[in-house]
Amino acid sequence: xxxxxxxxxxxxxxxxxxxxxxxxxxxxxxxxxxxxxxxxxxxxxxxxxxxxxxxxxxxxxxxxxxxxxxxxxxxxxxxxxxxxxxxxxxxxxxxxxxxxxxxxxxxxxxxxxxxxxxxxxxxxxxxxxxxxxxxxxxxxxxxxxxxxxxxxxxxxxxxxxxxxxxxxxxxxxxxxxxxxxxxxxxxxxxxxxxxxxxxxxxxxxxxxxxxxxxxxxxxxxxxxxxxxxxxxxxxxxxxxxxxxxxxxxxxxxxxxxxxxxxxxxxxxxxxxxxxxxxxxxxxxxxxxxxxxxxxxxxxxxxxxxxxxxxxxxxxxxxxxxxxxxxxxxxxxxxxxxxxxxxxxxxxxxxxxxxxxxxxxxxxxxxxxxxxxxxxxxxxxxxxxxxxxxxxxxxxxxxx
Amino acid sequence: xxxxxxxxxxxxxxxxxxxxxxxxxxxxxxxxxxxxxxxxxxxxxxxxxxxxxxxxxxxxxxxxxxxxxxxxxxxxxxxxxxxxxxxxxxxxxxxxxxxxxxxxxxxxxxxxxxxxxxxxxxxxxxxxxxxxxxxxxxxxxxxxxxxxxxxxxxxxxxxxxxxxxxxxxxxxxxxxxxxxxxxxxxxxxxxxxxxxxxxxxxxxxxxxxxxxxxxxxxxxxxxxxxxxxxxxxxxxxxxxxxxxxxxxxxxxxxxxxxxxxxxxxxxxxxxxxxxxxxxxxxxxxxxxxxxxxxxxxxxxxxxxxxxxxxxxxxxxxxxxxxxxxxxxxxxxxxxxxxxxxxxxxxxxxxxxxxxxxxxxxxxxxxxxxxxxxxxxxxxxxxxxxxxxxxxxxxxxxxx
Numbered sequence: 001x002x003x004x005x006x007x008x009x010x011x012x013x014x015x016x017x018x019x020x021x022x023x024x025x026x027x028x029x030x031x032x033x034x035x036x037x038x039x040x041x042x043x044x045x046x047x048x049x050x051x052x053x054x055x056x057x058x059x060x061x062x063x064x065x066x067x068x069x070x071x072x073x074x075x076x077x078x079x080x081x082x083x084x085x086x087x088x089x090x091x092x093x094x095x096x097x098x099x100x101x102x103x104x105x106x107x108x109x110x111x112x113x114x115x116x117x118x119x120x121x122x123x124x125x126x127x128x129x130x131x132x133x134x135x136x137x138x139x140x141x142x143x144x145x146x147x148x149x150x151x152x153x154x155x156x157x158x159x160x161x162x163x164x165x166x167x168x169x170x171x172x173x174x175x176x177x178x179x180x181x182x183x184x185x186x187x188x189x190x191x192x193x194x195x196x197x198x199x200x201x202x203x204x205x206x207x208x209x210x211x212x213x214x215x216x217x218x219x220x221x222x223x224x225x226x227x228x229x230x231x232x233x234x235x236x237x238x239x240x241x242x243x244x245x246x247x248x249x250x251x252x253x254x255x256x257x258x259x260x261x262x263x264x265x266x267x268x269x270x271x272x273x274x275x276x277x278x279x280x281x282x283x284x285x286x287x288x289x290x291x292x293x294x295x296x297x298x299x300x301x302x303x304x305x306x307x308x309x310x311x312x313x314x315x316x317x318x319x320x321x322x323x324x325x326x327x328x329x330x331x332x333x334x335x336x337x338x339x340x341x342x343x344x345x346x347x348x349x350x351x352x353x354x355x356x357x358x359x360x361x362x363x364x365x366x367x368x369x370x371x372x373x374x375x376x377x378x379x380x381x382x383x384x385x386x387x388x389x390x391x392x393x394x395x396x397x398x399x
Numbered sequence: 400x401x402x403x404x405x406x407x408x409x410x411x412x413x414x415x416x417x418x419x420x421x422x423x424x425x426x427x428x429x430x431x432x433x434x435x436x437x438x439x440x441x442x443x444x445x446x447x448x449x450x451x452x453x454x455x456x457x458x459x460x461x462x463x464x465x466x467x468x469x470x471x472x473x474x475x476x477x478x479x480x481x482x483x484x485x486x487x488x489x490x491x492x493x494x495x496x497x498x499x500x501x502x503x504x505x506x507x508x509x510x511x512x513x514x515x516x517x518x519x520x521x522x523x524x525x526x527x528x529x530x531x532x533x534x535x536x537x538x539x540x541x542x543x544x545x546x547x548x549x550x551x552x553x554x555x556x557x558x559x560x561x562x563x564x565x566x567x568x569x570x571x572x573x574x575x576x577x578x579x580x581x582x583x584x585x586x587x588x589x590x591x592x593x594x595x596x597x598x599x600x601x602x603x604x605x606x607x608x609x610x611x612x613x614x615x616x617x618x619x620x621x622x623x624x625x626x627x628x629x630x631x632x633x634x635x636x637x638x639x640x641x642x643x644x645x646x647x648x649x650x651x652x653x654x655x656x657x658x659x660x661x662x663x664x665x666x667x668x669x670x671x672x673x674x675x676x677x678x679x680x681x682x683x684x685x686x687x688x689x690x691x692x693x694x695x696x697x698x699x700x701x702x703x704x705x706x707x708x709x710x711x712x713x714x715x716x717x718x719x720x721x722x723x724x725x726x727x728x729x730x731x732x733x734x735x736x737x738x739x740x741x742x743x744x745x746x747x748x749x750x751x752x753x754x755x756x757x758x759x760x761x762x763x764x765x766x767x768x769x770x771x772x773x774x775x776x777x778x779x780x781x782x783x784x785x786x787x788x789x790x791x792x793x794x795x796x797x798x
Binding site: 112118148149155200201242244314315317318323 | 633
């Protein structure tokens with residue numbers, strides 16, 4: 001129970017408490033925690049001595065706080081919970097609350113490296129069927145390791161940032177042409193944010209996942225399918241992805257998701273030792289994809305073949321170091337059913353089966369002016385629900 | 400002519416003047432310029448009022464200086480040249496010179512995003528022949544756009560950093576196994592360092608190359624061929640590359656390479672408008688690859704099919720922004736002859752034709768304890784030679 005008006009019973013109650021960075025009026029950007037429809041100014045709270053975090057809460061990004069490590073993350077979360085539940089703190093804390101509609105949310109952390117995985121068996125199978133009909137949809141390596149690649153960290157943007165339609169080359173029957181993408185798509189994903197770094201040359205075992213990963217964001221990895229299809233052989237996606245990757249403004253700490261861990265799908269064939277996680281746990285995050293205000297899909301994250309702990313262990317098995325602010329995304333989240341897919345490529349089966357909106361309009365891929373929002377919820381303690389914010393963007397015409 | 404002892408006639412004379420970051424004794428890391436076998440302390444020079452750069456020379460990386468832009472780069476270079484050539488400055492400047500063997504060179508800039516291209520036709524053709532025998536060695540897209548992908552910025556290390564043999568999965572006739580790489584290779588490349596950023600959504604035309612790019616580094620993009628071969632489909636290289644990428648400690652400013660620009664190879668078929676650079680210029684950089692002290696190859700950079708200006712225009716055609724510290728590498732530099740290739744994959748034709756050293760030893764790929772050094776020179780003004788430093792690394796056993 002919190003004394004903050006309207007927060008109890010909301011999916012942003014005291015069992016959630018996600019972190020973000022906000023600007024309020026003319027003040028400098030600062031770290032806050034969401035409670036109900038308010039944001040608690042943690043920089044102000046630390047300056048007033050209400051919470052202690054070695055000054056890290058007074059910074060304009062979460063990076064320094066995320067670098068402190070799990071004991072500090074847990075201590076700050078416990079203290080914030082006290083401040084928001086014990087009415088004795090209300091006189092001191094109330095002035096540090098700002099209504100959400102009066103603040104602007106910023107990119108919550110400085111992205112170090114961005115890695116994108118490809119860990120939904122349903123998604124990889126669908127893509128294989130669409131692009132390589134008549135062949136085995138999964139490549140031979142897919143069940144042996146979590147396939148991934150590096151994306152562009154500098155074009156990770158916060159939810160709400162408009163997405164300018166990218167220009168590039170695409171193949172046509174008359175040869176390649178350059179121009180605005182005509183197959184602009186989304187990828188609904190879940191991202192994991194690294195707080196605690198690791199040194200070069202030392203792998204991070206699956207068991208150390210929670211020592212390094214601070215929390216979770218929602219990700220929309222916008223994708224120009226035509227640019228991607230022409231460029232991606234043999235070195236993978238490049239300009240078809242690097243124009244923009246949107247993340248939610250709220251980083252949900254792992255501590256808020258304790259009730260969301262569920263057994264992940266069995267893996268057959270057995271995985272290599274360094275990928276064996278016991279228990280083998282995924283997260284029961286229920287995504288929703290909204291296209292121009294209509295819900296078009298409900299991808300279930302619980303069914304992902306590779307778990308976030310396995311992804312982290314794989315990412316570092318070659319000795320690659322981690323930095324604070326590293327972001328790794330799950331890959332498109334798709335379930336077994338058509339209404340559970342995380343891309344419009346799958347939803348419209350390569351554009352061949354357009355989506356019909358209630359108003360009668362149809363869509364294959366994204367048109368200028370279209371908006372897409374991805375949301376997610378997870379089970380919290382005692383029957384509560386934890387919301388993971390949203391990641392939204394509107395397409396602007398090519399320049 | 401410089402008054403610095405021994406610098407005239409050396410490839411680090413006053414027509415070169417590369418930038419780096421060094422540590423001297425217990426002092427904080429600082430920016431310096433190499434002259435002969437000395438480094439000029441630019442932080443000290445700026446503090447003494449000998450050169451002006453808005454305080455940027457007092458920083459521990461080149462990033463702030465590189466962000467100032469070409470007029471400032473040129474002004475500082477001109478002033479440093481004055482300081483090192485006019486004997487009247489010698490009394491003030493001499494105390495700011497440290498012998499190179501008394502300093503430690505550090506990573507000269509903080510890497511923002513790292514992109515690796517694949518722009519040598521000879522290299523791409525060789526790789527195609529080795530990996531896809533009997534098929535057309537170049538894929539259909541190769542001559543239409545400079546193929547590239549994002550690498551891991553966080554594992555870019557300075558020359559001299561030991562390289563720990565990476566562990567990972569590789570395919571065997573009995574199925575995939577996990578363990579240390581047994582086909583560890585190099586890729587001799589040239590890297591371009593971005594100084595001036597560009598906003599999201601705005602492409603950088605080919606003509607603006609010199610407004611954004613500050614200078615050049617040598618790159619060794621260490622590659623575990625066995626890990627790469629198993630993982631790279633369909634999303635490209637990942638762990639086979641991300642364990643380490645070495646760069647030279649010296650960043651050679653473009654201003655030092657004015658005499659090295661030469662016509663690049665003709666391009667047929669004609670390229671898209673956004674890739675058309677007039678004049679179409681490459682750089683006459685002459686690389687040398689040394690394996691355990693023996694020179695095994697001399698890759699000519701002048702023959703690269705795609706120019707650095709085209710690579711930059713391609714990288715941003717989709718609206719991707721640039722940040723100060725972005726690094727993009729050319730891809731392996733290989734010429735048409737076997738003694739001109741930039742990887743041991745090519746030098747030994749997939750390991751089938753081992754290199755014989757003078758001492759009688761042979762090598763297919765890298766063994767623990769092996770060292771590789773890549774150097775390069777370019778023509779300078781008036782018959783001088785400009786050296787581009789070196790990038791070196793020694794293989795340590797897997798952990």
